[in-house]
Amino acid sequence: xxxxxxxxxxxxxxxxxxxxxxxxxxxxxxxxxxxxxxxxxxxxxxxxxxxxxxxxxxxxxxxxxxxxxxxxxxxxxxx
Amino acid sequence: xxxxxxxxxxxxxxxxxxxxxxxxxxxxxxxxxxxxxxxxxxxxxxxxxxxxxxxxxxxxxxxxxxxxxxxxxxxxxxxxxxxxxxxxxxxxxxxxxxxxxxxxxxxxxxxxxxxxxxxxxxxxxxxxxxxxxxxxxxxxxxxxxxxxxxxxxxxxxxxxxxxxxxxxxxxxxxxxxxxxxxxxxxxxxxxxxxxxxxxxxxxxxxxxxxxxxxxxxxxxxxxxxx
Numbered sequence: 001x002x003x004x005x006x007x008x009x010x011x012x013x014x015x016x017x018x019x020x021x022x023x024x025x026x027x028x029x030x031x032x033x034x035x036x037x038x039x040x041x042x043x044x045x046x047x048x049x050x051x052x053x054x055x056x057x058x059x060x061x062x063x064x065x066x067x068x069x070x071x072x073x074x075x076x077x078x079x
Numbered sequence: 080x081x082x083x084x085x086x087x088x089x090x091x092x093x094x095x096x097x098x099x100x101x102x103x104x105x106x107x108x109x110x111x112x113x114x115x116x117x118x119x120x121x122x123x124x125x126x127x128x129x130x131x132x133x134x135x136x137x138x139x140x141x142x143x144x145x146x147x148x149x150x151x152x153x154x155x156x157x158x159x160x161x162x163x164x165x166x167x168x169x170x171x172x173x174x175x176x177x178x179x180x181x182x183x184x185x186x187x188x189x190x191x192x193x194x195x196x197x198x199x200x201x202x203x204x205x206x207x208x209x210x211x212x213x214x215x216x217x218x219x220x221x222x223x224x225x226x227x228x229x230x231x232x233x234x235x236x237x238x239x240x241x242x243x244x245x246x247x248x249x250x251x252x253x254x255x256x257x258x259x260x261x262x263x264x265x266x267x268x269x270x271x272x273x274x275x276x277x278x279x280x281x282x283x284x285x286x287x288x289x290x291x292x293x294x295x296x297x298x299x300x301x302x303x304x305x
Contacts, residue, residue, distance in 0.1 A: 016189050069231065
């Protein structure tokens with residue numbers, strides 16, 4: 001089973017990296033109103049089915065992959 | 080009666096840089112400073128523990144996120160939960176936050192730049208084992224050196240847990256918070272480096288006030304167990 005985890009800085013948390021990227025895109029002439037930078041984590045795991053895999057990856061997010069105080073996460077089971 | 084030398088452990092994680100300075104500073108302040116390797120499952124008999132600055136396990140994912148799982152950190156958690164004195168400096172502060180022993184998180188500096196300079200601090204509390212030699216409101220000068228030192232407080236942080244504040248916020252920390260303690264007051268973390276400020280030759284000896292406070296408190300505990 002493959003899973004993709006998206007980790008984002010929570011709304012309201014200042015993301016200076018996103019701001020720097022947004023401003024660099026502005027310098028290139030792109031009209032960017034907002035940019036936020038997160039992380040992608042690709043996993044391969046053993047699980048009975050997609051639901052079990054999702055539950056397990058969510059556990060991983062809560063316990064390690066994301067810091068719930070500052071980051072939100074999204075889990076996608078790729079199959 | 081002879082003053083017993085309190086035993087204070089300094090944990091060396093892979094990537095630690097300031098463990099030797101911390102050991103030296105504690106020794107100079109009359110503690111028996113004991114190096115503790117990160118693979119140790121159990122701590123030796125100690126009166127306090129210092130988690131020093133630098134880096135740990137590449138600081139992959141988030142600073143301190145992997146160090147939280149090292150055997151020594153598990154032993155430090157047990158020590159802290161039993162009321163033991165634990166001080167985390169810089170990366171040590173990040174590890175304590177990731178381990179949930181201190182509230183909040185430390186993220187990339189607002190400027191995105193690594194800052195390395197002396198900062199001015201105010202002491203918010205002098206009733207802790209880490210600040211006993213300070214006066215409330217006292218100003219201290221100590222160096223910071225970090226890229227990820229912006230403190231983000233949890234929404235329910237009790238104001239009384241703020242121990243140190245920056246006078247000139249170098250990293251964008253919420254409310255200028257430079258150091259916090261847990262509710263019980265036996266665990267503290269700070270981004271500035273007291274171990275680099277223990278002699279006027281180094282530009283400031285104000286760090287010695289914090290470390291000597293810890294040595295005092297550790298000595299009291301050592302005496303109590305004799």
